[in-house]
Structure formats: C-alpha cells, structure tokens
Amino acid sequence: MDLVYTAEQEAFRKEARTWLEANVPSRPLKSFDTKEGFEEHREWEKQLQAGGFAMVPWPVEYGGRGANLLEWLVFEEEYFRAKAPARVNQNGIFLLGPTIMEYGTPEQKARFLPKMASSEEVWAQGWSEPNAGSDMANIQATAIRDGDHFVINGQKTWASRGAYAHWLFGMFRTDPDSERHRGLSFILCPLDAPGITVRPIEKLNHKAAFAEVFFDDARVSVDHLLGEEGKGWNVSMSTAGFERGLMLRSPARFQDTAAKLVALYKENEGSCDPGLKRRVVDCWMRAEAYTLDTYRTVSRLLEGGKIGAEASLNKIFWSELDVEMHEVALEILGWRAELLPQASEAQGVGEWLDGYIFALAGPIYAGTNEIQRNIIAERILGLPRK
Amino acid sequence: MRFTFDEDQLLFQTTLRDFLSNECTPEVIRKAWDEGRSHTPALWAQLAELGVPGLLVPEAHDGMGMSEIDSVLLFEEAGRAALPEPVIATAAVAAPLLVELGDEALAGEWLPRIGGGDAIVGVGHEVSPLVVDADVSHLLLLQRGDEVHAVAPDSAEIVAQPANDPSRRLFKVNFDAGDATRVAAGDAGRSLWAAALDRGALAAAAQLVGATDKLITLAAEYAEQRQQFGKPIGSFQAVKHMLANCKVKLEYARPVVHRAAHSVARSVSDRSLHVSMAKVAAADAAQFASRQALQVHGALGYTWEQDLHIWMRRAWSLEQAWGRNDFHRSRVEERVLEASARLGPGRTFRGE
Numbered sequence: 001m002d003l004v005y006t007a008e009q010e011a012f013r014k015e016a017r018t019w020l021e022a023n024v025p026s027r028p029l030k031s032f033d034t035k036e037g038f039e040e041h042r043e044w045e046k047q048l049q050a051g052g053f054a055m056v057p058w059p060v061e062y063g064g065r066g067a068n069l070l071e072w073l074v075f076e077e078e079y080f081r082a083k084a085p086a087r088v089n090q091n092g093i094f095l096l097g098p099t100i101m102e103y104g105t106p107e108q109k110a111r112f113l114p115k116m117a118s119s120e121e122v123w124a125q126g127w128s129e130p131n132a133g134s135d136m137a138n139i140q141a142t143a144i145r146d147g148d149h150f151v152i153n154g155q156k157t158w159a160s161r162g163a164y165a166h167w168l169f170g171m172f173r174t175d176p177d178s179e180r181h182r183g184l185s186f187i188l189c190p191l192d193a194p195g196i197t198v199r200p201i202e203k204l205n206h207k208a209a210f211a212e213v214f215f216d217d218a219r220v221s222v223d224h225l226l227g228e229e230g231k232g233w234n235v236s237m238s239t240a241g242f243e244r245g246l247m248l249r250s251p252a253r254f255q256d257t258a259a260k261l262v263a264l265y266k267e268n269e270g271s272c273d274p275g276l277k278r279r280v281v282d283c284w285m286r287a288e289a290y291t292l293d294t295y296r297t298v299s300r301l302l303e304g305g306k307i308g309a310e311a312s313l314n315k316i317f318w319s320e321l322d323v324e325m326h327e328v329a330l331e332i333l334g335w336r337a338e339l340l341p342q343a344s345e346a347q348g349v350g351e352w353l354d355g356y357i358f359a360l361a362g363p364i365y366a367g368t369n370e371i372q373r374n375i376i377a378e379r380i381l382g383l384p385r386k
Numbered sequence: 387m388r389f390t391f392d393e394d395q396l397l398f399q400t401t402l403r404d405f406l407s408n409e410c411t412p413e414v415i416r417k418a419w420d421e422g423r424s425h426t427p428a429l430w431a432q433l434a435e436l437g438v439p440g441l442l443v444p445e446a447h448d449g450m451g452m453s454e455i456d457s458v459l460l461f462e463e464a465g466r467a468a469l470p471e472p473v474i475a476t477a478a479v480a481a482p483l484l485v486e487l488g489d490e491a492l493a494g495e496w497l498p499r500i501g502g503g504d505a506i507v508g509v510g511h512e513v514s515p516l517v518v519d520a521d522v523s524h525l526l527l528l529q530r531g532d533e534v535h536a537v538a539p540d541s542a543e544i545v546a547q548p549a550n551d552p553s554r555r556l557f558k559v560n561f562d563a564g565d566a567t568r569v570a571a572g573d574a575g576r577s578l579w580a581a582a583l584d585r586g587a588l589a590a591a592a593q594l595v596g597a598t599d600k601l602i603t604l605a606a607e608y609a610e611q612r613q614q615f616g617k618p619i620g621s622f623q624a625v626k627h628m629l630a631n632c633k634v635k636l637e638y639a640r641p642v643v644h645r646a647a648h649s650v651a652r653s654v655s656d657r658s659l660h661v662s663m664a665k666v667a668a669a670d671a672a673q674f675a676s677r678q679a680l681q682v683h684g685a686l687g688y689t690w691e692q693d694l695h696i697w698m699r700r701a702w703s704l705e706q707a708w709g710r711n712d713f714h715r716s717r718v719e720e721r722v723l724e725a726s727a728r729l730g731p732g733r734t735f736r737g738e
C-alpha cells in the first residue's frame with residue numbers, strides 16, 4: 001500500500017488542470033436535455049477530444065489517451081474541480097465503450113469507438129421496456145434475422161438522452177421462442193433508421209431527458225450485433241457492472257457536492273438548525289469513503305482483479321449519499337429551498353433543488369436499490385433465492 | 387499510488403485467522419469469562435510465537451518491526467475472533483509509545499518482553515481513562531495532562547470497574563504521580579499521547595471491522611439455516627435487505643480504516659482526522675450490524691447461551707474504547723469546518 005501519487009500522476013494532474021483551466025467554458029452550458037444544450041455539449045466534447053482528454057483510459061487507437069484507471073480518477077478529480085460540463089455521451093463512453101472493447105470485433109471497435117470518443121455519435125441505452133423494468137429478463141422486443149439484417153419490433157422506454165441521441169444500444173429477443181435470459185442479443189441501432197420512432201418523455205424536472213423508442217419493422221445490419229447472438233445477457237451484465245461499479249459515478253462528483261454542502265453549511269451556520277452540522281460532516285465523510293473505496297477497487301483492477309457483485313454495494317452507496325447530501329442542503333436553505341434558479345430571491349441556491357431532483361433518480365436507474373440489495377444478499381452473502 | 391495489500395500481509399492475516407478460529411473459540415472465551423478473567427496466558431504465549439504482541443516492536447528489540455499497514459489486517463482478525471486479549475494496549479499502543487519515548491533503558495527493558503509475550507502493558511488515556519486488564523499488566527503507562535507516567539502495577543491502587551463486556555475488564559488506577567514515574571512531559575508528552583490515541587483508535591476501528599464482518603456472517607448463516615413458514619428466513623426479502631445494508635456499511639468503513647492505517651504508519655499530517663473518520667465509520671457499521679444481527683436471530687439471539695452477543699458486546703465496548711463516536715465526530719467536524727480546510731475532489735490523498 002502506498003497512497004501517494006507518483007511523479008507521473010502528479011504531472012498528468014497538472015497537465016489536465018492547466019488544460020481545463022484554459023478551456024472550460026466560463027459560463028455553464030445549457031442543459032443537455034434541451035436540443036440547444038445537447039449541441040453545446042457535443043461541441044465541448046469535440047474540444048475535449050482535440051485536447052486529448054475525452055477518453056483518458058481508452059487506447060490511443062480508439063481516440064483515447066492510453067492512460068490507466070488511476071489516471072482516469074485523477075482526471076475526473078480535475079474535471080469536477082474545474083466545473084467542466086457534464087458528459088453528454090456518458091452512456092457511450094462509460095458504459096458501451098468498455099463493453100465494445102471487451103466483446104466487439106476489430107471492425108466494430110474501429111467503426112464505433114472513435115466517433116463515440118468525440119461524441120460525433122451520442123448513445124442512448126435501451127434496456128427497459130414497459131414490461132421489463134427491474135425484471136429485465138422479461139424483454140419482449142424482437143429482432144428476427146432476415147439475411148444480413150435483423151428486423152426489429154417492439155418498444156424500449158426510459159432511454160436517457162434518447163430524445164437527441166444518434167444511436168441506441170440495447171437488448172432484443174433474437175429467438176422468439178426463448179424465455180427469460182436466453183435468446184437475447186445485444187444490438188446497436190442507428191436511431192435514424194426507417195421504422196424507428198423516438199418520442200421524448202419529460203422527466204420530473206420538466207425536461208425531455210429520456211425517450212420511448214418504437215421499432216416497427218426497423219432493419220439493422222447484423223454487423224451491429226455485439227457479442228454472440230443469443231448471448232446478450234452476458235454482454236449486458238458487463239455493461240451493468242461498469243455502470244454500477246465504477247465509470248458512471250466517479251467519486252469526484254460526490255466530493256464536489258460534499259465540499260459545496262460544507263460551504264453552504266458554513267455560510268448559513270448562524271441561521272440553520274445546529275443539528276444539521278452532524279449530517280453535513282457525515283455526508284462529507286461518506287463522500288471520502290466512496291473515494292477511498294474507488295481507489296481500492298481501481299488498485300485491485302490494475303492488479304488483475306475484476307468487478308463482480310460488489311458493484312451493487314457501490315450503486316447503493318453513491319445513490320443514497322447523493323440524495324442525502326441534497327436533502328441536507330435543502331434543509332439548510334430553509335424557506336429558499338423551494339425556489340427555482342430564476343427566482344430573484346434564490347441567489348444561486350436553486351441549483352440544489354435541481355440537484356435534488358436529479359439525485360432522486362439515482363436509487364431507481366441502473367437497477368433499483370432494492371434489486372441491488374437482493375444481489376448483495378444472494379450473491380455476496382449467499383442467502384437463498386427462494 | 388496503490389491501495390492494496392501485499393501478499394505477505396494477506397498471508398499473515400489468513401494465518402492469524404486460521405489460528406484464532408481454532409484457538410480462540412467461543413468456548414475459550416466463555417471459560418475465561420466464567421473464571422473472571424479475559425487474558426489467557428497460554429493463548430498469549432502462542433500469539434507471541436506468531437509475533438502478534440511484538441508487531442510494532444522494532445527488530446532491534448527482537449520484535450517484528452512492522453507498521454500499522456501490516457497490523458491493521460491482524461487487528462481485523464482479532465475483532466473477527468472477538469479475541470479478549472489486551473492486544474490494543476500492549477501491541478498497538480504501548481510498544482510504539484515505548485519506542486517514541488526515547489528512553490533507552492525503558493525501551494530496552496520492556497520492548498523485548500512485549501515481543502516475547504512476557505509483558506502486558508496497560509495504557510490509561512484521558513479519553514477512555516479506565517485501564518483494560520490493569521490487574522494482569524506488568525507495566526502501566528498513564529496520562530496526567532501532558533505527562534506520561536510509567537507505573538509499576540504493584541505501586542498503584544487498582545480498582546475493578548465491572549462493565550458490560552466480560553472480555554473488556556476495566557480498572558480505575560490510582561497512583562502517585564511524581565519524578566519517579568514521569569517519563570515525558572510538556573510538548574513531547576502531548577504529542578506522544580496524541581499518537582497513542584490515534585493508534586488505539588485505529589486498532590479499535592480495525593477490530594470493529596472484523597467484528598462487524600463476523601456479525602454479518604453469523605446472521606447470514608443463521609438466516610440460511612433457520613426455517614419458518616416452511617422456508618429459510620434468509621429467503622425473506624426483509625431479512626435479505628437488513629443484511630445487505632450491514633454489508634454496505636461494512637464495506638465503506640473498511641477502506642477508511644485501511645487508509646487511516648497508512649496515515650498513522652506514514653505520520654501524514656491529517657493522521658488524526660483520518661483515524662477519527664475510521665473510528666466513526668467502523669463503530670457505526672458495528673452498531674448497526676449488531677442490531678440487525680440480533681433481529682435476524684430473534685429470541686435466540688437475545689439469550690446469554692447463544693454466542694452472538696460475544697460479538698455484540700465487542701461491538702459496544704470497542705465503540706467506547708479510545709474515544710467514543712461523539713469525540714471522534716467532533717474532531718472531524720472541527721477539521722472539516724475549519725476556515726482553512728481544503729475540501730473537494732483531488733484532496734483525499736494530498737492536503738495541497
């Protein structure tokens with residue numbers, strides 16, 4: 001154990017910091033859940049790519065920097081420190097990208113990864129269906145082979161970024177007689193293909209963030225099958241591992257929120273409930289614990305370890321921490337807590353309400369926390385399924 | 387940057403785990419309780435053969451010459467086994483304190499005896515002023531303000547203070563502080579006691595992690611085996627989720643404790659902050675797991691017969707040891723709310 005950055009890691013931090021300080025837009029971009037904001041974010045991604053920072057841990061040939069995961073953590077820390085824009089293509093770069101690296105053919109890697117790294121192509125993920133939420137094995141959308149194409153029918157829903165994304169990855173039943181986990185395949189679909197209709201859905205924050213996607217005899221080339229036909233479940237589990245386990249929620253995000261929460265408390269110490277002090281400091285400690293655990297996990301991965309069911313511990317921890325931090329912030333804000341950013345009395349505090357509404361989704365997406373608890377109990381603690 | 391343990395460290399941990407699961411069984415612990423003691427000389431001698439009391443004793447004094455990074459996993463094992471021996475005071479606190487005192491005669495006399503398993507040293511710090519196992523100690527290191535006093539047990543009055551955990555035998559020690567007993571004072575004494583507190587709290591936190599792990603294992607095993615409504619109670623989701631919650635708390639306490647071990651071993655400037663974070667996280671996890679483990683066991687868990695409470699009591703008493711959570715929480719609060727505190731991404735391993 002040696003919890004000191006190497007000289008190279010420090011040098012990389014400095015390089016990232018210098019670049020970010022010079023390049024991060026001084027004014028926040030519009031929300032990427034609006035068309036205009038979506039395009040602004042893509043522009044930013046292009047700039048990030050040109051600077052060589054879009055995909056720090058990816059191999060150079062796919063548009064990355066060839067750095068290791070520790071450097072990625074350092075980059076994330078600098079990224080949040082610099083208040084850089086949210087990553088519009090997170091479904092692609094953090095979830096699908098690593099899955100393509102593991103399961104993709106050389107042609108698929110060359111075809112998809114560089115354009116993903118630059119956000120020329122932004123991705124949505126399509127697991128959920130009206131009748132397949134927590135019970136993902138109940139997926140009913142079908143993709144039936146017809147020569148060198150799949151003919152897709154059915155519906156996906158809650159696809160984040162779906163309103164403006166260019167591609168969707170998801171699971172479809174390629175064997176119509178199959179049940180549950182069998183007979184599913186992982187397929188990459190261009191959202192502009194004939195037969196595909198995207199209908200945006202407004203989220204709790206009144207913005208069109210996710211979408212329903214309807215497939216009506218849509219034809220997708222068999223070249224876009226990821227992994228083996230009928231083995232989509234295994235492929236998707238690897239994506240889910242990344243989502244819960246590591247990439248989607250790097251600790252810097254929560255450390256940033258925790259530091260802001262401490263600052264908010266200090267500003268309002270005289271006027272808020274003194275009992276909140278303990279909750280504020282507990283939040284800060286939990287954000288640190290999350291960071292420490294992530295460094296531990298990354299160190300383990302670099303030594304050849306794998307992320308397994310313990311990703312579920314992670315998902316519960318960060319999502320509940322995020323809700324708690326925002327709840328405490330709203331308590332500190334008192335009567336101002338309900339104001340939207342544009343209210344003149346809000347004085348910038350409206351961001352906390354926005355963040356709170358965002359945080360509330362954490363225990364639901366990426367597998368609800370109840371499902372994660374089932375996984376921990378059954379797969380880590382060995383309790384009986386039935 | 388590398389947040390993992392070496393093979394050797396992990397091997398030592400499994401060796402100690404195997405040893406304790408054979409030698410420090412609930413029967414052994416209960417026998418000691420029944421005889422009104424917690425320390426078992428034969429067990430201590432075997433631990434000395436493994437190197438446990440002398441983990442932090444320098445090689446020059448016939449010890450293992452290890453650091454807290456090595457010992458933290460071993461303290462976890464002591465907690466997993468609910469080992470009732472005075473390992474925290476003697477091995478984790480007294481040995482390095484005797485090294486740091488810089489008194490060659492004292493170090494030369496006591497360190498080899500600690501490592502050899504021939505001396506138990508009791509420590510009394512003002513944060514938890516009662517002394518564990520003072521009646522079986524060969525030397526007492528006691529705090530008076532900033533001063534460190536080395537006191538021969540037979541020159542002091544030792545008054546038993548019966549407490550909740552029979553494995554934690556507490557004593558009030560009255561002694562005459564004077565030139566003859568004083569071995570450090572002033573700034574030197576203050577910093578010695580500060581380090582002693584951090585080492586004691588770290589070792590207690592590590593034991594709490596081990597004890598929590600054991601509580602979860604006991605409850606999970608019981609939940610698999612106990613049947614109601616025609617199936618194992620572990621198949622009920624309410625039971626699953628209780629234990630899953632325990633596991634989340636445990637796994638997010640563990641790295642905090644491991645980092646604190648690194649901070650103590652390397653004397654980083656935020657050492658005390660890191661130790662307090664570790665103690666809070668570990669004690670919270672342990673308290674929570676004891677409650678849930680008891681609930682999962684039902685009435686059976688509420689009996690003296692059932693072994694569960696050996697670990698529940700450890701969890702309670704280790705929370706008391708070396709600063710309760712209110713003490714450690716305040717230390718964290720003070721640091722975090724300080725005007726000069728630098729928080730946020732990128733600061734975890736570097737104060738900047």
Ligand SMILES: Cc1cc2nc3c(=O)[nH]c(=O)nc-3n(C[C@H](O)[C@H](O)[C@H](O)COP(=O)(O)OP(=O)(O)OC[C@H]3O[C@@H](n4cnc5c(N)ncnc54)[C@H](O)[C@@H]3O)c2cc1C
Nearest residue numbers: 125126127128133134158159160361364365366367368370
């Ligand atoms: C902001 C947001 C973004 C999302 N983005 C995407 C996306 O990009 N792509 C995508 O495919 N999906 C996405 N989702 C959907 C998400 O994955 C699902 O909402 C989630 O899997 C739960 O499914 P459901 O909503 O149908 O709830 P249900 O499965 O109907 O669950 C409802 C409640 O019942 C509980 N429950 C269900 N089964 C069990 C069980 N076995 N044990 C205990 N409790 C149970 C759940 O925990 C939950 O509390 C997103 C959701 C949100 C909120």
